[in-house]
Structures are given as C-alpha cells and as structure tokens.
Amino acid sequence: MNYYTxxxxxxxxxxxxxxxxxxxxxxxxxxxxxxxxxxLGCTDILVCLxxxxxxxxxxxxxxxxxxxxxxxxxxxxxxxVLYSVLARTGYFPLSExxxxxxxxxxxxxxxxxxxxxxxxxxxxxxxxxxxxxAIGHALAKKLDKEQNIVYVMLGDGEIQEGQIWEAANFxxxxxxxxxxxxxxxNGQQIDGTTQEVMNNRDIKAKFEAFGWQVLQMNGHNxxxxxxxxxxxxxxxxxxxxxxxxxxxxxGKGVDFMEGTHKWHGVAPxxxxxxxxxxxxxxxxxxx
Amino acid sequence: MEQKxxxxxxxxxxxxxxxxxxxxxxxxxxxxxxxxxxxxxxxxPERFFQAGIAEANMIxxxxxxxxxxxxxxxxxxxxxxxxxxxxxxxxxxxxSQKNVKICASHAGLTLGEDGATHQILEDxxxxxxxxxxxxxxxxxxxxxxxxxxAIAEYxxxxxxxxxxxKVPVFTxxxxxFEIGKAITFKQGKDVSVFATGHLLYKAILAAEILAKQGIDxxxxxxxxxxxxxxxxxxxxxxxxxxxxxxxxHQKNGGLGDAIAQLLSEKFPVRxxxxxxxxxxxxxxxxDQLLQKYGLTExxxxxxxxxLLK
Numbered sequence: 001m002n003y004y005t006x007x008x009x010x011x012x013x014x015x016x017x018x019x020x021x022x023x024x025x026x027x028x029x030x031x032x033x034x035x036x037x038x039x040l041g042c043t044d045i046l047v048c049l050x051x052x053x054x055x056x057x058x059x060x061x062x063x064x065x066x067x068x069x070x071x072x073x074x075x076x077x078x079x080x081v082l083y084s085v086l087a088r089t090g091y092f093p094l095s096e097x098x099x100x101x102x103x104x105x106x107x108x109x110x111x112x113x114x115x116x117x118x119x120x121x122x123x124x125x126x127x128x129x130x131x132x133x134a135i136g137h138a139l140a141k142k143l144d145k146e147q148n149i150v151y152v153m154l155g156d157g158e159i160q161e162g163q164i165w166e167a168a169n170f171x172x173x174x175x176x177x178x179x180x181x182x183x184x185x186n187g188q189q190i191d192g193t194t195q196e197v198m199n200n201r202d203i204k205a206k207f208e209a210f211g212w213q214v215l216q217m218n219g220h221n222x223x224x225x226x227x228x229x230x231x232x233x234x235x236x237x238x239x240x241x242x243x244x245x246x247x248x249x250x251g252k253g254v255d256f257m258e259g260t261h262k263w264h265g266v267a268p269x270x271x272x273x274x275x276x277x278x279x280x281x282x283x284x285x286x287x
Numbered sequence: 288m289e290q291k292x293x294x295x296x297x298x299x300x301x302x303x304x305x306x307x308x309x310x311x312x313x314x315x316x317x318x319x320x321x322x323x324x325x326x327x328x329x330x331x332p333e334r335f336f337q338a339g340i341a342e343a344n345m346i347x348x349x350x351x352x353x354x355x356x357x358x359x360x361x362x363x364x365x366x367x368x369x370x371x372x373x374x375x376x377x378x379x380x381x382x383s384q385k386n387v388k389i390c391a392s393h394a395g396l397t398l399g400e401d402g403a404t405h406q407i408l409e410d411x412x413x414x415x416x417x418x419x420x421x422x423x424x425x426x427x428x429x430x431x432x433x434x435x436x437a438i439a440e441y442x443x444x445x446x447x448x449x450x451x452x453k454v455p456v457f458t459x460x461x462x463x464f465e466i467g468k469a470i471t472f473k474q475g476k477d478v479s480v481f482a483t484g485h486l487l488y489k490a491i492l493a494a495e496i497l498a499k500q501g502i503d504x505x506x507x508x509x510x511x512x513x514x515x516x517x518x519x520x521x522x523x524x525x526x527x528x529x530x531x532x533x534x535x536h537q538k539n540g541g542l543g544d545a546i547a548q549l550l551s552e553k554f555p556v557r558x559x560x561x562x563x564x565x566x567x568x569x570x571x572x573x574d575q576l577l578q579k580y581g582l583t584e585x586x587x588x589x590x591x592x593x594l595l596k
Contacts, residue, residue, distance in 0.1 A: 064355045113383050121354050123383045126374050132344045133379055136351020136359075139336065143312070144355065163375070166341035170348065174336060 001067055004058055004089055007051040013222050015283040016088070017047050021253045022280045023084035023097055023287060029273040031101035034109065037263040039081035041186050041219070041248040042153060046071075048225045049151060050085040053233075058090035061118035069148045070137055072122065074130025075155035075184065076110040077265070083107050086119035088284070097287040128161030130154075131181065135171050138179040149236055152181045157189030160198045165210070171241040172211025180232045180242045181212075184219065186250040188261035203245060212243045219246035254279055289456045293449035293485075294392040296431030298323025301360060304439055305331040310356060311439060314349055316342045316363040321451075322392050324362060342367045346375040346387070353385040358439055364398075365391035365448055366407040373413055380444050381417040388438050389414075393451045394424075395535035396563070396580055397485055397573035406568040406576075412540015414446040415513040421466060422513040424448045424534075424542075426487035428456045430510060433464035441466055448484065450535075452573045455488050458508075467511045469519035475505035478591050479523040479530050483509050483542045486533040486561070486582060493533075493587035504591060512542050517549055524554055531590045533561040535582060559590035 007013055020043050028034035050056070054069040062068070073082050080100065087094045092106070099105035106115035110125030121137070124130040134152035141148055158164065171179060183203065191197045200206075204214045213235060217228035225246075232242045250264070251257030254276040268276055304311040305327045312334045313327050319337070328335040338345035342363055349359035362368070368391035369376070380387045391410065398406045415422045421443060425431040431449045438445045462470065472487070473494050482490035487508050494504040505523050509516065524530055530550065532543035543560030550556055563580050577583055 066355060122350060122385070123378050126378045128343070129347050129375055129379045132347020132375075133351040133354070135344075136348035137354050138351070139348065140352045140355035140357050143334070143357065163343040163347065166339075166344035167347065170338060170341065170344050173339070 002057050002059065004056055010222055013047055013051055016051055017043050018280050019282065019284040020047055020081060020084045020088065022277060022282060024080040025254065025268060025273060025276045025280070026286065027080045027083070027097055027100040028267045029270070030098060032267050033101055034080055034267060035077040035265045036080065036268070037188065037250040037257060037261070038075065038078040038155060038184060038186065040252050040254060040257060041250045042078055042081050042184050043253065044220050044222055045182065045225055045246055046081050046085045048222060048229065050089045052226060053229050054151065055148065058118070061091060063121060065121065066144065067146060067148060070121065070150045072124070072130045072134040072150070072152040073111060074124055074134070074152055075127065075158050076124030076130065079109065079111050082111060091119035092117060094287045127155070127158040128163035131164055132167045134181070135167055135176050135179060138176045139174065141178055147237070148178070149233060150179050152179070154181065154183045156183050156185045156187065156194055156200060156203070159183060159200060159203065168207060168210040168212065175239045176241050177237050177239050180229065180236065180244065182244045182246050184248055185245050186248045188250045188264065190261060190264050192261060207243045211240065213240045214243045214245060216245045216247065219248035220252055290453040291428035291456050292451060292453050293425060293428055293431040294323045294451065296428040297390060297392070297435050297449055298326060300432045300435035302326040302330065304436065305334065308358065308439055310358045312336065312352055312357045312359050314338050314345050314359055314361040316340055316345050316367060318363050322362045322390070342372045343375045346372045347379050349387045350379040350383060350385040353387050358386060358388065360388045360390050362390035362392070364405060365394035365410045366405050369410040369413050369446070370407060377417055381419045384419055385444060386442050388445045388447060390447045392449055394448045395450060395485070396568045396576040396582065397450050397452045397535060399452065399573045399576065400570050402570040403567040408537045408563050408568065409540060410448060411512055411536045411542065412544070415540070415545060419444055420513065421445045421511065423466065423511050424484040425510050426484055426508060427454060427458050429458045429460040430464065432460065434510065437464050437466055450485055454485055457488055457491070467514045467516055469516035470508040470510065471505065472508055473504065473506040475503040475527070477503045477527060478505065478594060479527045480504050480506045480533065480587060480591070481509050481520065481530065481542065481546055482506065482533040483512060485535050489582070489584040490533050490587055492584035493591070496584060496588050497591055502591060502595065509542055512545055515545055515549060520546060520549060521554055524550060524556055528556050529594045530556055530558040531561060531587060531594065533587050536562055538562040538564055557594055559594055561586050561590050
C-alpha cells in the first residue's frame, strides 16, 4: 500500500484549512452555484481526517478501498470541501477543481462515481443514504477481518430523514463497531434554523437511545478534533458504533457567511469573492 | 406436472451460492422465511444480515457491501424492494454503479389474498427506467434458480423479480440461462407471443389452443426485460408481423411497453398487450385474480384472434 503521509504539525494543518476554504469559495464562485456554508463549516474536520487521521491511499485509487480507512460524505451537497481535500491529498489533479459543476466535468454538483472521479465511492446528495452505505462498507471490512475504520459525515438537517434512524438501529444491532460517524451540528438548514424547521431536540440522547456511543467536539479547534477522533478510534472494535457531534459554524472563516443559512446554497458574486479571499491567506497556492 | 414456487428456486440457488461463492452475502427485511432464505441464513450466518423492517437502509447497506467487493442479494417483497426504495436504488445503486442484486418476491397479482397494498404491478416499469439496471422476471422454479446463479456472475445492478404461488415447473433445468437472451419455446409463423414470468406458461397453453384452430403461434420467453433481446424480437416479428405480449404487470411500463417502444422505432406492427390495464388489484386467490384482471391463456388467445381478424 502507498498510504498518504500524515501532516503532523498543527500549524501546517491550520495553513491547509485556509487554502481549502479559498478553494471552496473560488469553486463556488467559478460555478456561480454550489454550497459554501456547510463546506466552510466542515473544512477543519475534513482536513484533519484526510491530512492526518485517515490511513488512505490516494494513488492508485481503489474503489474497494481494502486495507484503507474510508470516508463517506452523506451530506453530498458540501462537495466543494471534499473535492478540495481530495485534490490536495493527491487523488486527482488540482487543476480539475476549476471544472466544478461545469459541463463535462468529473466534479459533479454532488459527488458521483459515473465520471470516475478518484476518491468518490458512492453518489450522495439525496440525503440520508450515504450513512447506510458507510455502514455497509464497514460490515464488508468486518467480514474481511480488517482493522480499518469507516468514517461518515452527516448534516444535522439530514438527520431528519427517516433512513438515518433505520441505519442507526441497524449499526448498533449488528455491532458495526469499525464506524465513526459525525454530524455537522451547525443548527442551520435551507429554510432556517433546525430548531425552526424541524427541531432535532437532543441528538446525543437520541443516538444513545439507539445504542451508539456519542462524543462531542468543537469542529473548528484542530487539536480538539484530532484528540476527539483519536479517542474515538480507541473506542472502535468494542461492539458499539461511535457518533461524534461536531459543533460547527456554517460559513466558518468568511465573516459575512458565518452562522446563517443564507449561504447554504448561494454563490458569492465577484465583490463578495474578493472580500472573502481577503480573509483567507493563500497558503499552498491557488489551483 | 410438478408445481413449485419461483421463490423456492431463488432460495435453493442462494444456498448453493453461499457454498460456492464466499463473496455472496444475503440481506432481508424481516421476510426471511417468505423469501426462502432460511437455509442461507442458517448455513452462512456471518454472511446474512437481518435488516429489519427498514428497506431503505437495507439498499444502502447493500451498496456499501458491494463497494468492497461483496455480492449482496438484498431481498424482500417486490413492493418494498422497488416502490418503497426507488430513490435509494436510483442514487446508491444504479447511478453509483453498484453490484447489488435486488431480489423481489411476491410480485404481481398472484400474491393473492394480501391484496393490492402488496400486489405491485409497477415494479418492472420503475426498475427498467433506471440506467445501469438489468431487469429479470423468470417464469418458473428452474428458471428462477438459474437466474439467481447467473446474476452472481454478472457485475452490475440487477432487479430479479419472482413470485409467491406454486406454478408448473416446465422449463429445463439444463438449459443455459443467459441474461438478455430470449428463449423460444415454440416456433410459429402467424403471431409472436412474447411472455415473461408467470404468464409464459399461460402463453404456451394459449399456443396449444390456437394450434387447434389452425393458428401457428411463436412463443418466446423474454425473461430479461432489460436489456431486451432486440435481435430475437425483431427476427420473430419480421416473420410473423404481429405481436401479443403477456405479463403480470401494468401495461404501463412493462414488457409490452418495452417491446412497443422497440417496434415502433424499428418495425411497427399490430400489437396487443395482455397485462393489467391501469388498475390496482384486490384480495382473492391467484387464479381468481388472473381471471378477473384478464391474465389467462384465454385472454392471450382472444388477443391473438382479435389481431388476426
């Protein structure tokens, strides 16, 4: 196996998050569409996973992912952040980020396998489905007696889908204990706050009632993300699936996008792009 | 003639696959006995996953298992295997190009007494509309057995549809089952009768009745509705120049629809469809229902006579 060499230095990881946020804003601006809010909010977590925590092989990409940790993005609309970390860890050429959402691109609006984009193992976008797929992949790893872990990110709006609770039941019933799921708890969805639209109430208590072990973390504090997920790794293989509630701010890193559902699925205009980029230093070089 | 249910053909073949192919895994949504999966479950418990009454998740889990090279046979009643989980099949299986076998029992009217809630007559249409989806509806126990084995050797999403009641076992277990290859049961020159699933046997009976009236019907089994064996269909139709289709499904979206689409573009001919005509079913015995909804050998005979009038 040709595993990605983890970036250990916290300052380096922080530098990467600035560049990924720049990528997100530039991709969404370039396509005049896409979902910047949730992408910015999950940037710190995905950078920690792909650049440090996951044992994975960008090249050559293996769809099966045997002997690798696997990540699924169940809330597929935040594809820009996934595309950026995939490109920047070497799954596909960085220059392809410029094709996001454009005709003949492999970077579809929502992640897809049809175009053969390395790093994508299932299509997501219609919500609630990637969670089940991740559980299935984790089951396959158990059948194959692998120690690797499957990670999956869900949105806190997404957990309003009934399939999430079917899957939550299944994972604990079948002791899918090589699975670390995370919910991006930003409290926002398209029509407003989650509290207004469809109150999720006590997510921790709900998952505990479904037989999961639930951890919490600040989804923007890199040392805390690393510590929490490393702790979660030690809890794996003990018969219980792990859920991490990642408390985040939608639009994190761009002041005028922070904390509001208004930037869920809206692209910045050119003036807004400049304003956003001014807050995000170019640390690794733009695509 | 021996009578056996098609679902038992599925169960027997799955048990064999369990023994011969370590990648085959089974999933079922609380209908393990009805799907005849008990033998597989008992012999290969580590490769059987009870999904509970939660079909959407079952389809997703199957897609995840397939991603790492497993060959999941995800099974439940046809209604819950298709209509209930259409979007899960569309996104996580068909669009994502996953090697998932969706195995559906109790399809159609012959489910019987449970009534229309469970008698799905739209599943072939739903599944054949999806790109990347293969749709197979075997005719009897033997053909279901062979189809269940054949789809393990094929990489790609499959919808395998079978039924509940005991029906005559009339196909040869030693015939080769090839996905997408029609089988001619009787050669003839006056009319092409294309039949799938339980209606194939009715079509053979109809051809015998027609023969007594001097009408030489060709009976061709289209077990694979997608991809259609266009060559076999066009060959037959170019000879007979008229077509009757027979299936236990709505006219909308079914085998007849698929063949009409082909012929209207390539070789327009006169055609009749023996199928359910835009109605829901109801409770009753399978035979009563086939009678009431017009899916008997006499309905096929009548359709042929009407065409040849």
